[in-house]
Amino acid sequence: MPMFEARQLSCRKGAHTLFRHLSLQLAAGDILHVRGHNGSGKTSLLRILAGLARAEHGSLWWQGVAQAADGAEQRQRVGWLGQRPGFKDALSAAENLADCQALHQQPPSAGAIRLLLQHWGLQASAAQASADLSQGQRQRLSLALLQLRAAPLWVLDEPFNALDEPGCTLLWDMLQQHVRHGGIAILSHHAALPACTAQLWLGSAA
Numbered sequence: 001m002p003m004f005e006a007r008q009l010s011c012r013k014g015a016h017t018l019f020r021h022l023s024l025q026l027a028a029g030d031i032l033h034v035r036g037h038n039g040s041g042k043t044s045l046l047r048i049l050a051g052l053a054r055a056e057h058g059s060l061w062w063q064g065v066a067q068a069a070d071g072a073e074q075r076q077r078v079g080w081l082g083q084r085p086g087f088k089d090a091l092s093a094a095e096n097l098a099d100c101q102a103l104h105q106q107p108p109s110a111g112a113i114r115l116l117l118q119h120w121g122l123q124a125s126a127a128q129a130s131a132d133l134s135q136g137q138r139q140r141l142s143l144a145l146l147q148l149r150a151a152p153l154w155v156l157d158e159p160f161n162a163l164d165e166p167g168c169t170l171l172w173d174m175l176q177q178h179v180r181h182g183g184i185a186i187l188s189h190h191a192a193l194p195a196c197t198a199q200l201w202l203g204s205a206a
């Protein structure tokens with residue numbers, strides 16, 4: 001049985017059908033790479049898979065169980081990384097990580113936060129407002145938050161955006177570790193990627 005399944009998804013925006021009858025099945029350990037030209041519907045699809053938007057038709061299944069159409073169940077298990085950061089600009093990186101621990105009922109641990117900040121190269125700017133971080137540093141903070149959250153299904157829209165080469169390596173390592181521990185990752189990226197177990201190309205459906 002696949003761990004995560006999408007059945008017969010269709011999505012329409014205005015007069016355009018972005019995709020229809022789109023189905024996919026993913027097992028623990030899979031990394032799905034979603035590709036397509038600009039405007040082909042990658043973000044729209046990822047938002048549906050993450051439970052952040054409704055498909056016109058179709059359903060999501062987790063471990064053989066159909067998920068509520070409002071996406072609420074799905075959002076509980078998804079670690080989402082989108083184009084807009086999911087942290088508070090007014091808080092520092094360290095404060096945002098502490099907030100995330102509290103939100104997900106994890107015991108507060110300054111040690112774990114310190115290690116994450118070091119791992120993502122954010123320790124020198126850990127105390128400044130997140131609004132003042134560079135684009136790459138903001139992406140690193142988003143990834144540190146994703147790592148802290150420990151969700152089984154990651155849905156990542158252009159996660160390599162703004163990362164330098166060491167940052168890309170850190171992200172790859174993080175992805176590999178996630179799937180080695182039984183997680184699933186779905187990500188969009190314009191260029192070819194090594195080591196993904198599946199690829200989905202979105203073209204024009206209308």
Ligand SMILES: Nc1ncnc2c1ncn2[C@@H]1O[C@H](COP(=O)(O)OP(=O)(O)OP(=O)(O)O)[C@@H](O)[C@H]1O
Binds near residue numbers: 014
């Ligand atoms: N809320 C909306 N209302 C109308 N059209 C929309 C809406 N959201 C997205 N679209 C359109 O749907 C199409 C797909 O958008 P989407 O962001 O999913 O594409 P994408 O493949 O992620 O693009 P890119 O590679 O440029 O990031 C685009 O033509 C976009 O203009």
